[in-house]
Amino acid sequence: MRLFGKYLWILFKAQMQYRASFWLLSFGQFFIPFSVFAGLYFLFERFGQIRGWEFFEVALVFGVIHMAFAIAECLARGFDMFSGLVVSGEFDRLLVRPRSTVLQVLGSKFEFTRIGRLLQSLIVLVWAVAQVEAHWTLMKAATLLFMIVSGTMIFAGIFILMAAMCFWTVQGLEVSSIFTDGGREMAQYPLNIYQKWVTRFFTYVIPFGCVNYLPLQYILDRSEGPGFLYMLMPLAGCLFLVPCLLFWQFGVRRYRSTGS
Structure with a gap:
């Protein structure tokens, strides 16, 4: 972790060499999800509700998913840009160093400008928490935290899977945007508004349903059964990360240098 912290500090100082560019990019990142949220607001302004879901209930999911995506995009950006390391042959250099390839790829790229997106998501989340009709307890607050952490793990896992395909x-394959950008747009709504096959895929294969829909049922007192089961449901995101890392190791063992 000390080495990881040094990676962060070095890249932060490098990006701050052009401070005007850094703050302008951060400012732009703040307004990218803002336009999407504005569309969400006008949608509910026109129709009132969607499948029984009120505006602030969906806004809570919106804040969680976009915050998780912002954190994952910041920390796992190295995997998102990994194809450049393979094409240039730079990955060969990482293989001869006495540290994990996962750690080195994580440390190869950080997008600190995503602080703008993170800040906007935090504002929406705090607003939704203050307005949604829910009886907040310590367990529910912990569940909300687990939702954010789990969402971050799922997005990071998708980045790792797509990076491993580069071997x-x-x-890199543009199809990955279906599961990153597309997954973010889909998961900002409760899953039960979609067709059943979509709901099942994004619950049992890519467990976004364990991040937004099922824990949200518990937070809004709509769940049945023991509350702690719903509280632990977001841990599926951590479990999703395991096969992603195993697939990465599988790809590393079969990697052949590009000869660049």
């Missing part, structure tokens, strides 16, 4: 395809 066979060399170039």
